[in-house]
Amino acid sequence: MTLQLGLATFSGGFIFAFLIRLLWGELVTNFGPAGGWLAAGFIVGTTWSLNHGVGLIYQTGAAWIDMAYAAGFGLFAANIIVDKADVGKGFVNIVFAIIGGILGGFLLSCMG
Template structure:
């Protein structure tokens, strides 16, 4: 893996939780449940297209679902912004389990 691939992969993994943290809550605040559905389609769809469709991330054969990137990124952002470490652990574990199940299901037919 070259340095350029490392930087692009890190940036691609950063974009997803960053957009969730910055946009999702505001869309739900402004438009209610429909805003949540719109955020899901916009954020997940756009970042998936950037990372996998355009090829921003570099994969070497191992699969990692985008839920892992979201869980790790949002957990880190919460801890850095002042929330307690223990408060974010259940959400982090749920993201790991969800990401593992999602990746496994994808590997069954892809």
Template sequence: MTTGQAIATMVGGFLFPFMIRLSWGKLVDDFGPIGGWMAAAFIVGTVWTINHGINNPMITQSENGAWIDMAVAAAVGVYVASIVRGGKVKPSMRNISAGLSGGVLAGLVLSFFL
């Protein structure tokens, strides 16, 4: 991976949680529940296309390297932004534990047939 690819990958990873924090809540406030669906389509679809779906994507992943999911970038980015803005870490540990447990369980189930 070149230096330019590394920088583009970091910016691509930053882009998804940044767009979520910037506009998802505004769409929900303005349009209600349908705003959440619009945000899911517009933000996730657009950022996924920029990061993965074009001929020269922002995120560079090697064939045998670690696989990074956009959900991980969103979770880490939004969590860190919430902490920086004064959110409490200790009360969130229950939700983080539940999310990690669900992810591990889902991965285990998928490994049985994929």
């Protein structure tokens, strides 16, 4: 992977985690449970189109897990850096990002 592709991939992952952190809670606060569904559609759909449709993320063999890991690790870093949370508390995000990536990959493999 070249430096340019690495920076583009990092940027795509950062944008996804940043938008989740910035907007998801606000949508849930303002619109309740429907806001969670709106956030899932708008945030995930828009960044998926940017990363995979436009091609911001450079994909290798395990491309079906990239956005789950970007969200998990990005929110983990935000919890540690911004919220000054304990690493152990942020570890829950990593575990669920891994589970989500595995589950998403399994479901996609069942369709092909």
